Amino acid sequence: MININYMSRTPVYEQIIEQIENFVLVGVYKSGDKLPSVRSLSIELSINPNTIQKAYSELDRKGITSSVPGRGSFVSDNALGILKENNRSRLDELMGLLSKLVIAGVSYAEIISCVDDAFKYCTDKAE
Amino acid sequence: MININYMSRTPVYEQIIEQIENFVLVGVYKSGDKLPSVRSLSIELSINPNTIQKAYSELDRKGITSSVPGRGSFVSDNALGILKENNRSRLDELMGLLSKLVIAGVSYAEIISCVDDAFKYCTDKAE
DNA sequence: CTAACTGTAACATGACAAGTAGTACAGTTG
DNA sequence: CAACTGTACTACTTGTCATGTTACAGTTAG
Numbered sequence: 001m002i003n004i005n006y007m008s009r010t011p012v013y014e015q016i017i018e019q020i021e022n023f024v025l026v027g028v029y030k031s032g033d034k035l036p037s038v039r040s041l042s043i044e045l046s047i048n049p050n051t052i053q054k055a056y057s058e059l060d061r062k063g064i065t066s067s068v069p070g071r072g073s074f075v076s077d078n079a080l081g082i083l084k085e086n087n088r089s090r091l092d093e094l095m096g097l098l099s100k101l102v103i104a105g106v107s108y109a110e111i112i113s114c115v116d117d118a119f120k121y122c123t124d125k126a127e
Numbered sequence: 128m129i130n131i132n133y134m135s136r137t138p139v140y141e142q143i144i145e146q147i148e149n150f151v152l153v154g155v156y157k158s159g160d161k162l163p164s165v166r167s168l169s170i171e172l173s174i175n176p177n178t179i180q181k182a183y184s185e186l187d188r189k190g191i192t193s194s195v196p197g198r199g200s201f202v203s204d205n206a207l208g209i210l211k212e213n214n215r216s217r218l219d220e221l222m223g224l225l226s227k228l229v230i231a232g233v234s235y236a237e238i239i240s241c242v243d244d245a246f247k248y249c250t251d252k253a254e
Numbered sequence: 255c256t257a258a259c260t261g262t263a264a265c266a267t268g269a270c271a272a273g274t275a276g277t278a279c280a281g282t283t284g
Numbered sequence: 285c286a287a288c289t290g291t292a293c294t295a296c297t298t299g300t301c302a303t304g305t306t307a308c309a310g311t312t313a314g
Contacts, residue, residue, distance in 0.1 A: 011272060025230045037289060048274050053291075069290040070282030087231030091241060094224055098245035101221065103152045104214030108246055114218060115238055118225035138301060164260060175303045180262075196261040197311030 016055035035073040143182035
């Protein structure tokens with residue numbers, strides 16, 4: 001389910017965080033769902049348990065999940081809300097990328113077509 | 128002229144590369160222009176000459192610049208073409224970011240407004 | 255030619271992040 | 285009780301980044 005790219009510069013634990021957050025955003029994980037345990041996921045991905053735990057504790061800190069010793073890690077009630085608010089603030093990131101593309105000579109129509117595709121593709125998932 | 132952010136995760140030498148590439152894209156540096164020397168830039172930015180050299184040699188490797196011992200580093204003839212082609216291939220990066228924003232509930236109108244702003248801002252610089 | 259500049263190369267060093275390895279503790283569940 | 289769960293801690297290895305330093309060779313202006 002989770003896919004790790006070892007060639008990437010972004011640390012493994014951050015890749016795990018990002019993918020779990022995406023699962024929550026898309027609806028694969030819903031509030032109350034149980035995440036795979038630290039040990040089972042570490043075996044599945046052939047990654048040291050400490051790396052998984054680092055990801056999980058960071059998710060806890062963000063309020064995305066809630067971990068209980070002995071029981072497991074669970075998706076928080078307001079996880080979706082937190083993530084949506086976080087992603088919303090990425091609009092400036094979008095501006096930076098757009099500027100580069102414009103300077104590179106990418107046409108207005110091409111970019112609009114990308115935007116349309118993104119909306120077409122996610123139209124049913126975005127409430 | 129060049130601005131280094133020491134808090135950033137991206138290495139200093141990559142920040143230098145990116146900013147010089149931007150100068151070429153925007154037209155501050157044109158083909159044949161001479162870049163500041165390794166030593167002068169290292170003094171200006173209070174950075175070790177080796178770090179500057181790492182950036183310059185990478186720019187050479189990409190074909191953006193052409194360095195000659197004793198003379199200096201100069202912007203290549205096809206630098207602009209190489210950079211435009213590179214940036215053009217970032218359209219998938221745009222798709223990824225757009226998907227996240229859409230899932231986060233950002234409206235179509237908001238995104239289109241961003242695109243318009245980007246074009247308005249860069250309209251005179253994009254040939 | 256000389257002096258002052260240029261890029262290039264090589265080495266040692268320190269700092270830091272990431273990941274691994276191993277062990278241990280405490281809570282939960284069946 | 286046994287098997288699971290998350291958590292904590294230390295030690296170690298690795299890779300990258302940046303610095304400090306020295307040296308060499310080519311170019312240019314005086």
